[in-house]
Each structure stands twice: as C-alpha cells, then as structure tokens.
Amino acid sequence: EVQLVESGGGLVQPGRSLKLSCLASGFTFSNYGMNWIRQAPGKGLEWVASISSSSSYIYYADTVKGRFTISRDNAKNTLYLQMTSLRSEDTALYYCARQGALDYWGQGVMVTVSS
Amino acid sequence: DIQMTQSPSLLSASVGDRVTLSCKASQNIYKYLNWYQQKLGEAPKLLIYYTNSLQTGIPSRFSGSGSGTDFTLTISSLQPEDVATYYCYQYNSGPTFGSGTKLEIK
Numbered sequence: 001e002v003q004l005v006e007s008g009g010g011l012v013q014p015g016r017s018l019k020l021s022c023l024a025s026g027f028t029f030s031n032y033g034m035n036w037i038r039q040a041p042g043k044g045l046e047w048v049a050s051i052s053s054s055s056s057y058i059y060y061a062d063t064v065k066g067r068f069t070i071s072r073d074n075a076k077n078t079l080y081l082q083m084t085s086l087r088s089e090d091t092a093l094y095y096c097a098r099q100g101a102l103d104y105w106g107q108g109v110m111v112t113v114s115s
Numbered sequence: 116d117i118q119m120t121q122s123p124s125l126l127s128a129s130v131g132d133r134v135t136l137s138c139k140a141s142q143n144i145y146k147y148l149n150w151y152q153q154k155l156g157e158a159p160k161l162l163i164y165y166t167n168s169l170q171t172g173i174p175s176r177f178s179g180s181g182s183g184t185d186f187t188l189t190i191s192s193l194q195p196e197d198v199a200t201y202y203c204y205q206y207n208s209g210p211t212f213g214s215g216t217k218l219e220i221k
Contacts, residue, residue, distance in 0.1 A: 035210075045151075045159065045202055047210040059209075062116075095158060100206050101149060103170065105158040 002026040004096050004106035011112045012086055022079040022096030022106055030054075030074035032099045036081045038092035039108070048094070049081065064090075086113045117141050119203055121213035127221045134190040136216045138203035143183050147207035150179055150188045153215075154199045162201075163188065195220055 008020040022034070036048040049070040050059045058070055069082040079096050093108040118141040128134050138148065146166040151159040161170045163179035166186060176191040190197055198220055203213040 044215050045153075045204075045212040047204075047212065050210070061209075101161065101164045102151070102159075102204065103161050103164070105160070107158055 002098070002104045004098065004104060006094060006096055006106045006109035009094065009109035009111045011114065013115050014087060014113055016086055017082070017084045018086060018111060019083070020081040020094055020096075020109060020111070022081075024077045024079065024096075024098075027098075029072075029077040033057075034070075034072060034079045034099070035097045035102060036070060036079075037095045037097055037102070037105075038090075038111075039095070040089075040092045043092075046092075050100075051079070083111070086111075088113050116209050117144060117205055117207065117211055119205055119211050119213035121201075121203055121216050123216060124214065125217045125219070127219045128193050129221045130193055130195060132193045134193050134197075134218065136188040136201055136218075138181075138186040138188070138213050140184045140186070140205055144205045144207035146182050147205055148179075148181070148186050149204045149206070150177075151202045151204060152197075152199045153202065159202065193218075193220070 003025045005023045012018050033052045035050045038046050051070045067085045071080045091113045095108045096106045098104045120139045122137045148166050150163040153159040162173050162177050167179045178189045180187050200215045200217045202215050
C-alpha cells in the first residue's frame with residue numbers, strides 16, 4: 001500500500017525557517033518524481049515544487065522561488081521541503097504527492113506563520 | 116502562467132442527476148489535465164488522469180473529456196458520497212490547479 005507521511009510542521013515566526021519531510025513507503029521511491037502542494041485555510045490547492053526521481057530536474061512556483069528548496073534522499077525514502085524567509089501567506093496545509101499525475105497524496109502537515 | 120478556470124464555483128444537484136463540471140485553460144494544454152476530488156477534512160484524491168483515464172478504484176460514474184483548452188468532468192448519476200470539492204489540474208507547463216467546484220446535494 002502506498003503511504004506518504006508528512007512531518008515537521010508547526011508554528012513559526014515570520015522570517016524564520018522550517019523543514020518539512022515526507023516519508024514514503026509501499027513503492028520504489030527512487031523511481032518516482034515527487035511534489036509539494038499546499039492549501040491555505042479555506043482556500044484551493046497550489047502546486048509548490050517538483051523534483052524528478054534522481055533530483056536532476058527541480059521546479060518551483062514563482063511564489064516560493066528563491067525561498068523554498070525541494071530535495072530528496074532516495075536511500076531514506078524521504079522527500080524534503082526546506083522553507084526559509086517564511087511569510088504569513090505561506091500559512092497552509094502542505095501535502096506531498098507522487099509523480100506528475102499526483103496519484104497519491106499524504107494527509108498533509110500544517111504550517112502556521114505568525115508572530 | 117497557464118490559468119485554469121472552473122465553473123460553476125458551486126453546484127447543487129439531486130441524487131441521481133447527471134452532473135457536468137467545466138474547466139477551461141488559458142492556453143492549449145493538449146490532454147495534460149487531471150481531476151481531483153477533495154472531501155471535507157481529507158486529502159485530494161485522483162479521479163481522472165490525462166483527461167479521460169479513470170484512476171484505479173474510482174467508480175465508473177465518473178468520466179472526463181476534452182482537449183486543448185476545454186475540459187469536462189461528468190458524474191453520470193450523482194450519489195450522496197460525491198459531495199466534495201472538485202479540482203482540475205494541468206501539468207503541461209508550470210503546473211496549476213483550478214479554483215474548484217463545490218458540489219452539494221439539493
């Protein structure tokens with residue numbers, strides 16, 4: 001069974017940093033591209049970043065480019081999102097999702113940016 | 116950036132109705148479009164990929180069609196468990212989601 005479990009969220013002050021993790025199981029993680037998608041409270045879905053299976057290709061939404069870094073460790077079956085210079089508008093539920101089709105999603109981890 | 120416009124934003128229909136949701140892209144995305152269902156408090160679930168391919172385990176009352184800029188998700192016979200928000204998502208270039216259609220039972 002494919003499982004994606006996010007962790008690392010919490011309350012953080014504006015301008016600070018936070019690193020999210022997504023632990024994958026039930027499939028060969030190193031064969032799949034991965035994504036981060038977020039959803040602000042009561043709002044729609046926003047694609048944040050993508051990374052290819054071997055980390056050769058990485059893409060970001062304009063809203064996070066230069067502040068967020070997506071990475072992965074295939075030996076640990078884990079996807080990461082390093083978030084720096086956080087803003088109030090980054091407050092959201094962050095999901096990891098598998099490959100370009102976003103065929104499997106985790107349950108999400110909440111990030112709240114507030115002083 | 117490619118903009119995705121979903122309509123209507125809110126749809127109320129009766130059990131058994133045939134329901135059609137629309138998604139329009141601001142430029143040609145060929146068939147690189149997926150549909151997701153998000154129930155309250157849950158993560159989104161993939162329903163349809165590449166415009167018209169039904170994801171494994173999804174009931175056959177869901178179907179997708181379209182190409183280029185105009186796409187449709189159809190539920191052939193609405194069921195109570197279909198109450199949710201539905202999102203389209205293009206992955207042709209600079210992935211983007213539509214703003215969603217909230218589907219309610221009348």
